[in-house]
Amino acid sequence: MNVTTKRVLTQPVNFLAFGLGSGLAPKAPGTFGTLAAVPLFLLLSLLPFDLYIGFVIAVSVLGIAICGYAADDLKVHDHPGIVWDEFVGFWITMIAVPVSFGTICLGFLLFRLFDILKPWPIKWADQQVGGGLGIMLDDILAGLMALGSVHLLIALFA
Template sequence: MNRAPASVWRNPVHFLAFGLGSGAAPWAPGTVGTLAAIPFFLLMQPLALPWYAAILLLTSVVGIYLCGKTSDDMGVHDHGGIVWDEFVGYWLTMFAAPPGWLWIIIGFVLFRLFDIIKPWPISWADKKVAGGLGIMLDDILAGLMALACLQLLALFL
């Protein structure tokens, strides 16, 4: 069972790293964190692609700090409750996705699949890259792989 530290509710950096508290879920915090990213995606979806891309870049860079700082403060590398990386990975998956709930669900499933299974190079990044960059990088790679699959599905369906 995942146990979130009390600082998640008091420290704004930890609160953001824990996906606005969604990472404090007692079971499957990564999945809950990805679900919590969906409402934000719905707000971002109508944006022009350059604005969406800018948000992805900004949230990725900020995420390196948030995740690294929270991990250092907790003394645990990539605590299961740190889910900002899932937020960004899901938003990356959904870049230029077709509209509709079917695609939101497909993107969710693809992202979670790549994030859980961690095929190469995701597994390499997860094991070899440390700090906030390491926490973010494996989910960014999972998001890129899920994005490629989602776009291929959209092309052929």
């Protein structure tokens, strides 16, 4: 077990930052982190809208501290395995989206697309904002762009 894996599995804040361990995937940790967010989304989707929004806001703010702590502890700004931001970004993407296999796949694909391609202002936030806020902000923006795209596509084709 390498040092990073040990620190993730033995420190609760790092475990959260690494998406309950999903960020330890050797390839594409962001994609694995987003996949790990899906079953949690299915549980969260049972909440009333206002509680869902409150939860997403709370974990977004908490994520700034979680991701900042993990980056400092591991001494790597935005370590690829820090995927709490992907959890939050996906949950933002799915705000008020009707839950179905198709909409979950659409939200997943659009969020990953925006997170990977990083169009403006996502790229700006990724490059210019540091610390836990910087780690979270680009995925929050990707989630908002994916959210708008999902709702637009649903309106056009549903």
